[in-house]
Amino acid sequence: MGVDPSFGLACLGKVNMTYENDQDLMIRYYRFVANEELACDEAELGPEGFAEKLYSQQKLHEQQLGMLNYMRKFHFDDQSAILEKLHHQMEDANFESEASILSAEQIQEIVRRRVSPLFRPSQLSLTE
Template sequence: MATASATLAVPKDSGMLSREQLLRLFSRFSFLTSQADVKKRIMDAVRDKQEAVAITTAIQEEILLEMGIDPRFGISCLGRVNAVYENDMELMIQFYKFVAKEEMAIDEAELEKDEFVDKMHNQQKIQEQQHEMLKQMRKFHPDNQSAILETLRKQMLSAYFENNTAFLTLDQIQEIVQRRTTL
């Protein structure tokens, strides 16, 4: 853990955490939030009427301190990951896993055990449906794939990213491709 008198690192050149720093933060957070004592810490905070997100943010700040990074700077960088690293597919995947891990830790603390299990089961079903959709999409020309993804993006935006809009059925995919070919 960094001491209070230690100088905390703030990258001078980019005003953003490096790729390596972000990946280290994501990995460490994932590890910590899978530990029983950290889960208990979050649950206890929720029982004490604290916001779970405040606790997960505190954990992220502790990790940043361990890394020798000013926590306020590090947390502010998380809000800019999408813009700065949008073309780094691997980092973006890790970022979305990090966000999902935080959401899962919060859900586990806030929901009753059976509600949490149901939610995880529903998430698994959605992931399976998304995987099936991607398998079906691969059968089409890249232009059609782009049209399918654009339709999905619009659908999700209009539904405020509700889970039931995170995939398209085979019939919906075929309808999109059919419309494109008749234009």
């Protein structure tokens, strides 16, 4: 297209910074960005590849919704710990979509570690 990608990204970043307090505009902006990404995916992947990607995204969203519904059964402090663990997991995986899911067992383990004093990290430093 003849546009330097870094210039385009810099301009898009300015939109976020300039209008961060305009919630309605930011919602419409991110909706536009998502639609643009879908259009690019459709053009690049072709009909079959695009259909597969949409199916995978739908399954991922269903898993995420199930995880969030399961999390609602826990206390707010536990939910915060779960979300913190999920955030670290996603960072470690470079924000790959598969990293955005925790199983029921993983969630239970996070909550159990918060409750049980046996799982609390020691306050001793390694140099002592």
